[in-house]
Amino acid sequence: MKAFIGIDIGSLATKIVLINEGKLVDHRTERSTYNFKKVGHNLFDDILVKNNLKRSEVYVMSTGYGRNTIDIADDRITEITAHAKGAQYFFPDAHSVIDIGGQDSKAILISKKTGNVVDFQMNDKCAAGTGRFLEVMAHALEVPINEFGDLALGSRKPASISSTCTVFAESEVISLFARGASKEDIAAGIHKSISRRVAGMAKRIGVAPKLIFCGGVAKNNAVKKYLVAELGFEIVSPEYPQLTGAIGAALIAQENNN
Amino acid sequence: MEDLELLSDFSSFLKEKKEEGKKIIGFISHDNIPEELFDAGGFIPLRLMFGGNDDLMTASHDFLPPSTCAFAQSCIGLFSLKPRSYKFLEFIDYFLVSNHCVSDICASEIISKYFNIPRLNFYISYTKTNNSLTYLKLELQDLKQNLESIMGSKIENEDLLNSIKKYNNFKKKLLEFNKLYVKGSEKLKIIQKALLFGPDFHPTLENIIQKYKENSNDFENTSKDVILTGCSIFINDYIIDLIEEGGANIVFYDTWIGNSYFSQIISDDLIEAEKDPLNLFVHRFNKNIYGDHSVPNFLENKIAQILDMYHQYKQKTGKKLAVINHIIKFCDHISIMSSFFKNKLQDQGIPVLNLERDYSKANKGQLSTRIEAFLEMI
Numbered sequence: 236m237k238a239f240i241g242i243d244i245g246s247l248a249t250k251i252v253l254i255n256e257g258k259l260v261d262h263r264t265e266r267s268t269y270n271f272k273k274v275g276h277n278l279f280d281d282i283l284v285k286n287n288l289k290r291s292e293v294y295v296m297s298t299g300y301g302r303n304t305i306d307i308a309d310d311r312i313t314e315i316t317a318h319a320k321g322a323q324y325f326f327p328d329a330h331s332v333i334d335i336g337g338q339d340s341k342a343i344l345i346s347k348k349t350g351n352v353v354d355f356q357m358n359d360k361c362a363a364g365t366g367r368f369l370e371v372m373a374h375a376l377e378v379p380i381n382e383f384g385d386l387a388l389g390s391r392k393p394a395s396i397s398s399t400c401t402v403f404a405e406s407e408v409i410s411l412f413a414r415g416a417s418k419e420d421i422a423a424g425i426h427k428s429i430s431r432r433v434a435g436m437a438k439r440i441g442v443a444p445k446l447i448f449c450g451g452v453a454k455n456n457a458v459k460k461y462l463v464a465e466l467g468f469e470i471v472s473p474e475y476p477q478l479t480g481a482i483g484a485a486l487i488a489q490e491n492n493n
Numbered sequence: 494m495e496d497l498e499l500l501s502d503f504s505s506f507l508k509e510k511k512e513e514g515k516k517i518i519g520f521i522s523h524d525n526i527p528e529e530l531f532d533a534g535g536f537i538p539l540r541l542m543f544g545g546n547d548d549l550m551t552a553s554h555d556f557l558p559p560s561t562c563a564f565a566q567s568c569i570g571l572f573s574l575k576p577r578s579y580k581f582l583e584f585i586d587y588f589l590v591s592n593h594c595v596s597d598i599c600a601s602e603i604i605s606k607y608f609n610i611p612r613l614n615f616y617i618s619y620t621k622t623n624n625s626l627t628y629l630k631l632e633l634q635d636l637k638q639n640l641e642s643i644m645g646s647k648i649e650n651e652d653l654l655n656s657i658k659k660y661n662n663f664k665k666k667l668l669e670f671n672k673l674y675v676k677g678s679e680k681l682k683i684i685q686k687a688l689l690f691g692p693d694f695h696p697t698l699e700n701i702i703q704k705y706k707e708n709s710n711d712f713e714n715t716s717k718d719v720i721l722t723g724c725s726i727f728i729n730d731y732i733i734d735l736i737e738e739g740g741a742n743i744v745f746y747d748t749w750i751g752n753s754y755f756s757q758i759i760s761d762d763l764i765e766a767e768k769d770p771l772n773l774f775v776h777r778f779n780k781n782i783y784g785d786h787s788v789p790n791f792l793e794n795k796i797a798q799i800l801d802m803y804h805q806y807k808q809k810t811g812k813k814l815a816v817i818n819h820i821i822k823f824c825d826h827i828s829i830m831s832s833f834f835k836n837k838l839q840d841q842g843i844p845v846l847n848l849e850r851d852y853s854k855a856n857k858g859q860l861s862t863r864i865e866a867f868l869e870m871i
Binding site for chain 1: 822832839849850856858859861862863865866867869870
């Protein structure tokens with residue numbers, strides 16, 4: 236019997252999962268770097284060796300930004316469809332998905348009847364509302380990205396960041412510093428700003444509970460807190476939020492081959 | 494990739510016309526421009542219908558802010574950079590400033606002012622009240638007088654009626670072509686060429702139709718059929734390739750490079766009965782239900798048109814159509830109401846993709862994802 240591999244080549248991270256009989260068996264994540272093809276190949280070889288599998292024993296579905304460029308894929312699917320499927324792996328009653336990745340963010344609406352995507356929205360080419368926005372801002376505040384959310388949660392009075400543009404927001408951060416605002420309050424303002432932008436996009440397609448928050452940024456509890464405030468309802472995140480797309484791709488591969 | 498052959502042919506065409514003593518009138522506006530009046534007066538209409546790119550948009554920022562319609566930016570960029578393949582723009586003798594939209598007015602003003610092209614004015618009514626129609630007639634009279642004074646000769650009614658008939662027949666031929674089941678990108682190229690060359694393209698168009706009819710079974714379509722609405726796809730725009738590579742085939746262009754142009758036909762009976770040909774343009778404006786310039790009701794008319802197309806197509810082929818609403822960034826009158834438009838059609842079970850973009854190549858990947866995801870969804 237064939238196993239199914241989903242590989243999600245994002246702009247910042249490449250994720251690979253192995254699915255067998257509908258269950259997550261193994262997974263890996265690496266930074267995509269400039270040579271994401273090589274990163275993808277390395278992850279693929281590694282997961283085959285560790286699981287004692289031959290190439291002919293797996294079916295590979297690629298997704299994400301680099302889905303069309305990875306030559307190990309047998310088929311490809313967009314990250315929109317993949318995330319919708321992956322979200323339902325963790326939460327079968329999922330109705331909506333918000334995915335904030337490194338380069339883009341998306342909101343997806345899932346049919347309760349069929350489990351298929353019925354509508355979606357993506358941010359435009361601007362970095363605002365993406366993981367990249369948080370990276371730039373964390374850098375401006377000289378805070379490691381993995382500590383950025385916790386810093387924001389320590390704020391008592393979030394600063395107001397009015398600009399939605401990454402470049403102008405960076406200038407605003409410098410002005411706030413000059414006016415004596417604390418790092419925590421500025422960090423909170425930044426997290427509120429990205430959450431407001433993404434929530435606005437999600438509301439346009441009518442997202443509703445149960446909403447699954449996935450993508451690498453879903454690990455950031457401050458974004459999650461402010462998203463809940465903006466949307467007005469609770470949201471949930473899977474155990475491995477960054478793997479949702481890869482898992483969805485592998486599950487679609489399995490469905491297509493059955 | 495740029496269709497250099499088309500641009501080169503067009504350049505030769507304009508050169509020839511100039512040598513015959515014709516004068517060239519450039520314009521951006523797509524809606525309600527009386528090309529027949531130009532034709533009868535010895536002018537050649539040059540509709541700016543060329544897709545943009547990063548360089549053209551950047552070049553325009555010396556004249557207007559980046560938060561302006563990307564198409565308007567690109568038009569200005571063409572005059573600013575004067576790319577080699579667009580040298581024919583130097584043939585333009587006059588630039589028509591019109592008000593299809595605010596960006597159209599601004600870009601036309603800038604082109605006329607900063608690139609030293611004498612301007613002509615033609616401002617169209619927005620509403621269709623009696624006062625508006627009277628005003629439009631006055632604008633037409635002014636434009637006619639201006640054209641006559643440039644050429645130093647009167648535009649005779651008989652010549653104008655002949656031009657109206659010529660354009661009418663040309664549009665009828667385009668409607669006939671539009672009914673053929675042809676690959677979307679091929680159809681678009683021919684429509685674009687037809688609009689660029691005008692009725693001079695009529696004999697070629699007849700041959701093309703004949704050829705397609707003889708080889709009617711050649712096109713095997715494995716793609717998903719869609720209607721394109723919103724902003725036109727201009728010459729050399731890569732978006733048509735992305736749409737087809739994503740797995741869609743456009744069967745109907747509900748845009749100004751498409752149905753909204755060639756469905757503007759004045760009835761033969763009216764042409765025969767009308768003594769003042771300018772009244773025919775007023776009549777055409779009054780009956781134009783596709784004009785996205787007109788208020789009120791343009792959106793309702795557009796929705797009704799798409800629903801009609803959808804049901805006709807389903808009845809004829811048994812297949813369902815989806816809609817791609819092409820929105821050029823900062824094209825306000827298309828983008829502002831796009832959510833309303835999408836919701837209205839989706840309520841009727843027709844999937845809609847609001848595809849907003851500018852001409853930058855940087856977001857090609859993301860556009861592909863949107864198109865592919867939409868097609869996966871339907």
